Amino acid sequence: MDARTEHPPLISSARAWIMGLRGWKRALIAMAAGGLSALAFAPFFAFPIFFLTLPVFVWLIDGSADWRRAFSAGWFFGFGYFFSNLFWIGEAFLVEADKFAWLLPFAVTLLPAGLALFWGIAAAVARLFWSENFARLFVFAIALSLTEWLRGHILTGFPWNLVGYALTYPLPLMQSAALFGAYGLTAIALFVFPAPLIVLGDRREPLSIRKIIDAIALGAVPIALLLAYGAWRLSTPETFVPNVKLRIVQPSVPQREKWMAEYQRRIFDDHVALSLANPAGEKDSLAGITHLVWPEAAMPFFPLESPVALDILANILPPGTTLITGALRHDSSPAAGAVASADARALNSILVLNERAEPIATYDKINLVPFGEFVPWEATLATIGIQKLTHGRGSFGVGQQPRPLMAIPGLPPALGLVCYEALFPGNIVQGTARPGVLINVTNDGWFGESTGPYQHFHQARIRAVEEGAPLLRAANNGISAVVDPYGRALQVLGLNVRGVIDSALPEAVTPPLYARLGDWILAIILSVYVGFAVSLRKNGR
Helix, strand or coil, rough: CCCCCCCCCCHHHHHHHHHHHHHHHHHHHHEEEEEEHHHHHHCCCCCCHHHHHHHHHHHHCCCCCCCHHHHHHHHHHEEEEEEEEHHHHHHHHHCCCHHHHHHHHHHHHHHHHHHHHHHHHHHHHHHHHHHHHHHHHHHHHHHHHHHHHHHHHHCCCCCCCCCCHCCCCCHHHHHHHHHHHHHHHHHHHHCCCCCCHHHHHHCCEEEEEEHHHHHHHHHHHHHHHHHHHHHHHCCCHHHHHHCCCEEEEECCCCCHHHHHHHHHHHHHHHHHHHHHHHHCCCCCCCCCCCCEEEECCCCCCCHHHHHHHHHHHHHHHHCCEEEEEEEEEEECCCCCCCCCCCCEEEEEEEEEEECCCEEEEECCCCCCEEECCCCHHHHHHHHHCCCCCCCCCCCCCCCCCCCCCEEECCCEEEEEHHHHHHHCCCCCCCCCCCCEEEEEECCCHHCCCCCHHHHHHHHHHHHHHHHCEEEEEEEEECEEEHHHHHHHEEEEEEECCCEEECCCEEEECCHHHHHCCHHHHHHHHHHHHHHHHHHHHCCCC
């Protein structure tokens, strides 16, 4: 092959064609590329798809005459991306279809449309600083990284499937979260994935062997370095907390039955029966178990106000065994067995009960799900029939902030995370004290057998790597697991599997870089990108 050849027709023609698109064809290509990008995440983990789809995004901005057209390109790409990543939300509206099915089409379109605004804004801002040379790729990565960070923080935040999660599978690659966190990895991904085709499709310089090598290196070398770091990190021997034996219960209660009054006792008894047997189904009455973990809102009532439930729990818990359970409670904190006042707030909580079924620690959820656990502008929206999806009238209350740690006998300091609270990088540990274990109780039964539960579990695993602490995850329908500080799932119960996990507790490791610096890592990466962008614009290369 000669040192210099013609452009490869496929890449140069594709770039020219995409830049020249107008109208509905442009919108369709943008949405299709965004939609295909969802294959990069769980359960598919086909992250190389970003090598094809993100260049399309850049070329769409290349073909935008002004910031308005760039905004439309970014919005359509984002709509396809978020629709494919979040279609499973519609499942929740079918649990009580008679009440909520009419909202399904609005939920599965309006949420992606709203989130796509972040990507539209990123494209518009990037276009204001655009250039014809390679500097534009740094501008692209800076703008979209910042809006991804904003997406995780504005209006309570919803950082579902940040682009950086594409660089967290397989397991050696996942270790990079300990250095950069999900937001830092997003900045890296937004440069690494589009770079090869952007270089090869650039008409400013003729194609050469050097250019081909540069293009391959831009994509392969950073990923190879991350893999090498991960392999080194995983070579560390694993250690366990002494004298701790866990049992995690996954009852797999159908969501349609969860809050029906006629099923309350059966569901409670089912949790008890599962707790008293080992993973093989052999009854052992919790012999040797130090900590029993039940999922979110495991008991479909307020357990602290049920003397019958508390008596049963006191009878089944052996001396020295502690129950950690997701539960509803009222903030008036009535004495055990007493009914709360009518104006008490309901809280979605984690309760810790000792062997006498006495509450010894609590954590109350602080990141509530919009329209799931609280309704914004509730008084107004109630007039048109909009109410929260979860059981009970009125919005849930918000727990103590900053998020406190729980003191649980026999365990290191424990950080409670209810349901999607495990989504928020850099924001789960809110005080100066470091947790020795993360406890995530959840109920993904709302979302059927869709991609949602798999993605939720994967993102929870990343929090363990970022914080250097093991994760105990108890889910109603799955996925329940014991995850070590390296993201290894030591024990797993899959989606819709009914059973228990018995496991030791991995020890936390020295807080990794991201746990110590948080999103300053993102700021450092973006500062480097700014330096490169300014330098390249000045010299015109």
